[in-house]
Amino acid sequence: MTHTGFGSKLFDGLNYTLLTLIAVITLYPFWDSLIVSITPLNESIASSIHLYPKTITLEAYQYLWKLDQLWTSYKVSILITVLGTVISMLATTLAAYALSKKDLPGGRVIMFAIVFTMMFSGGIIPNYLVVKQLGMLNSVWAMMIPAAIQTYNLIIMRSFFVSIPESLEESAKIDGCNDFGILMRIVIPLSMPALATISLFYAVSKWNEFFTAVMYITNKDYWPLQLFLRSMLIDNEASFQSGGDSPFLLGQSIKMATIMISTIPVMMIYPFFQRYFVQGVTLGAVKE
Structure with a gap:
């Protein structure tokens, strides 16, 4: 003992x-x-x-505070984070609920096609051509619509919906509730941990939006914060190597201050959702 x-x-x-x-x-x-x-x-x-x-x-922060481009990029990042998360959650929730139905015609084929995209994609050039043909270049929509649904998040959400007892939905149907009513009144209230978890996944992804902005955005008025950060780091390095006397010669202080400014908002939000992480992902992993 x-x-x-x-x-x-x-x-x-x-x-x-x-x-x-x-x-x-x-x-x-x-x-x-x-x-x-x-x-x-x-x-x-x-x-x-x-x-x-x-x-x-605080010289580095004082310098950044005076940059109009910083606040423009902040507004863009906040917009695509909030609106993009809402769009992604709406699309993911509706798609996952439909795919969770075993009697959905062609459901298995559709699910296979969705999972297939995790291993193979159309490529950068086809994606760019699609976005261009849709007229979304140099707009915030280019950073929200093409990647509105992430396959991994859709799978988690669908698995969570599948784990909800069918008897609850059957009882609601007997009471005269349609599919949309069941989703809004039963499924969503029972799925709050999963919804909070997936929402945070999407929000962090949208806040860190960089690659799609590099591909689709050339107008500085639509630069997200991460693209502004990239510009700051490049300009700082170029100015430092040239030996000039511009404010960029604050060197590492400018780099790290910019990183801190782009990181702190997510760190402030994360603790409020962190408690949902384990519960949401674990419940979403229930086998069919």
């Missing part, structure tokens, strides 16, 4: 130590970015490891 108790305490100790080490390794890059963003250039380049700031300066 004593040996068992010692083994359990030893395991707990090693487990906590390992998890603490992983947490430190995971959080350090963020901490390093924060420290460098408030540290003068000469101090930030003096050491490759930054545990605390010797001198604090």
